[in-house]
Amino acid sequence: MEMRAVFASELDRMMESDERIVVIDSDLSKANGTLFLRNKYPERAFDVGVAEQNMASVAAGLASYGFIPFITSFCPFATRRICDQIAISIAYAKQNVKIVGTDPGISAELNGGTHMSMEDIGVVRSIPSMVIFEPVDAVQLKKSMPKIVEYDGPVYLRLFRKAQPQIFNDDYEFDLFKADVIQEGKDVTIAASGIMLGESLRAGEILRQKGINAEIINVHTIKPIDSDTILKSVAKTGCIVTAENHNIIGGLRSAIAEVICEKCQVPLRSVGVEDIFGEVGTLEELKIRFGLTAENIAAKALEAVEAKK
């Protein structure tokens, strides 16, 4: 099932019983799967048109009135376009708005550079109080939705909107603030987020053939970062590789570097977009173009292992 379908049907389910939930779109409700909600909840689901900044502050107004608004756009317009509105109307004013951006990083594919958010995590991460969550599969997304509503404060949901391979079973216990150790290992930690988890699991296979045993962690919440899980892992493995669909500046790599630099200095290598803008291409082409591949993660892991000596 496509992630956007899971997202919208969870909203639908929760809106039935929770009258505080409001969904506001900005002319991308077809892309984000939320269009049908306005037929069912004509008052609580609506479109502001192509006007993201307005949408963000309107949502803050609704939040101050006791509602829990979800606002939707593509990642770049849900973050860098509305950065000041997030900072002031939402975060500084302490308003409980859930921001949903779709097509993170290279997954904007043929929309190209203008639509590729390589910096959205960095932008949002540097605003106090923001929670940043990037689910890896439909099960995790589904389990997260009630938790996001329950959590009293602003959240940025960075959502890949198409189908994703399943990682978790239905009995998976989700904690918004706890990273998932997907695979235990002893030689190197691979901390991944979003579409890079799948690549990391493949990298784990490549490494196994080379006699390296990788511990793979899904960092679904990039802020606040689960430093306990990271520190516990690197204390065991002695080195770490980060893998993200984002600029290596400001995102997961930065968050992890901040943790290990202060608390447990071990070699760090990273896979991510190397401080350049996006461009048009298909997801698979762009993964290769930007080095967001299992092969690259495995190579960096070998480097990190080597650097321990």
Place this chain on the structure above:
Amino acid sequence: MVMDKASFEEKSKEIRRLTIECIGNLGVGHIGGCLSIVDVLTVLYYSQMNVDPANPKMEGRDRLIISKGHAGPALYATLASKGFFPKDELYTLNRLGTNLPSHCDMNKTPGVDMTTGALGQGFSCAVGIAIGSKIKKDGAYIYTIIGDGESQEGQIWEAAMLAAHKKLDNLIAFTDYNKLQIDGPIDEVNSLSDLPAKWESFGWHVQRIDGHDHFAIYEAIEKAKKTEGKPSMIILDTIKGKGVSFIEAVGAGNHNMPITKEQLEAALQELR
């Protein structure tokens, strides 16, 4: 120089064919909002703008900023027909490493005057360019095309206010008033209500014409050029997907739609 009716129409057909060929070859693209601006592009490039395909960065040239940056393919087809680059290059649209990305990029494509795609920004850039041309007194005309959905962006109105305040009579803007955006009809999503009155109240010289009538577009530009002390807004009543009946019939869904090989053939047939 103004062309005769048949020549204008032939050119627009050619540009529509090239547009749909490059999108159809890829299989998907922003076809609706491309086809709706082909007639204004034809009039601009074939009878109004002072540009030189052999010297795309010529000093003092007229400029065009496509603020609704997703209409890149229509601009590329027009530029290729003018000889800014070989027509064959159109087939690279949106392929990895191309100089023709879905949204206009001034650093990639010869003849593209501004990088756009984040709606609202191109229009402010056009205002900045018009101010620059006034300072340099180079006599250039600065043209820009915005979308009606794009007009919901607050930035459009910030720029509108400044352009009138600065008396930018070298700025000639068009609204592609096709009454559709992605989520549906503009009037259902967030109505612009009386659009000409809005622009008038912002201090602009406003004309509203049939956006597919080449002579009307030509005349409106002539009038805009004669208007002193005010920027000009020419509201083009257009049809999203204009020229290909099955695309027009899709309505809002033609914003970004797949095109099969059979559909491409049918479209080319209709545009003969």
